[in-house]
Amino acid sequence: MLPFSFYDLVEACAGDECPVCTLLIRDADRYLDSLLYEFANDPGTHAAFRAGRGLCNLHSWQLTRYDAGVLGIAILQTAVIDEVLRLIDEAPAQPSGGLARMFGSGANGPSALADRLEPEGPCLVCQTLAQAEASYLEALVTHLGDARLEAAFRRSAGLCLPHFRTALRGPGPGAALDRLIALQTERWRQLKAELLEFQSKSDYKRAHEVMGRERDSWRRAIGSAAGAHAVFGLRRPPGK
Numbered sequence: 692m693l694p695f696s697f698y699d700l701v702e703a704c705a706g707d708e709c710p711v712c713t714l715l716i717r718d719a720d721r722y723l724d725s726l727l728y729e730f731a732n733d734p735g736t737h738a739a740f741r742a743g744r745g746l747c748n749l750h751s752w753q754l755t756r757y758d759a760g761v762l763g764i765a766i767l768q769t770a771v772i773d774e775v776l777r778l779i780d781e782a783p784a785q786p787s788g789g790l791a792r793m794f795g796s797g798a799n800g801p802s803a804l805a806d807r808l809e810p811e812g813p814c815l816v817c818q819t820l821a822q823a824e825a826s827y828l829e830a831l832v833t834h835l836g837d838a839r840l841e842a843a844f845r846r847s848a849g850l851c852l853p854h855f856r857t858a859l860r861g862p863g864p865g866a867a868l869d870r871l872i873a874l875q876t877e878r879w880r881q882l883k884a885e886l887l888e889f890q891s892k893s894d895y896k897r898a899h900e901v902m903g904r905e906r907d908s909w910r911r912a913i914g915s916a917a918g919a920h921a922v923f924g925l926r927r928p929p930g931k
């Protein structure tokens with residue numbers, strides 16, 4: 692039986708961006724929504740927010756998209772600020788003022804406090820997306836031989852470069868990865884042709900010609916090289 696992620700991938704291939712990026716943006720949205728509306732009072736979530744000192748910068752600010760979720764944000768961020776205050780209050784007594792700066796490198800100094808204030812846990816969203824990313828890439832490589840997925844991938848934007856690299860380093864069998872390399876290379880050759888056509892039609896001698904699909908190739912090329920906008924959080928697990 693095919694996993695749900697197979698059908699998700701086929702559907703995401705219809706978009707203008709890397710299908711894995713498309714799914715991760717959807718997943719981040721669902722996860723942030725559930726944090727605010729279902730887990731804002733959940734003790735495990737509070738513990739994770741305390742340990743992580745909140746979410747990473749990118750995902751923290753994405754919380755503000757949910758206008759109706761401000762109470763959830765207030766509750767979760769209270770846990771973070773409370774944890775910060777607890778760590779400061781419980782820090783060993785240290786010299787004050789200029790002395791604090793002079794002895795800053797000591798075990799009780801400001802620098803040691805800075806170390807204690809570092810996150811002790813992941814950004815919950817980065818962590819969730821890293822797991823989802825691995826499962827989508829595994830499903831893609833595993834099922835690329837399926838005619839439906841292959842046809843959808845051929846019509847898609849292809850993978851972005853970061854997801855292509857991750858797929859190549861993944862556990863897929865060599866033959867499946869060779870297939871991915873062939874299909875992906877096709878997508879990039881097509882994009883390069885569109886970029887060159889865009890440049891050519893930007894010349895005054897061809898200014899009268901109507902732009903076709905190459906019209907936004909420059910924008911798609913950004914996503915193709917860097918991944919979709921804001922798809923990669925700032926505290927991704929190592930090796931991602």
Ligand SMILES: [Zn+2]
Binds near residue numbers: 710711850851854
């Ligand atoms: Zn991607």
Ligand SMILES: [Zn+2]
Binds near residue numbers: 746924
């Ligand atoms: Zn994050």
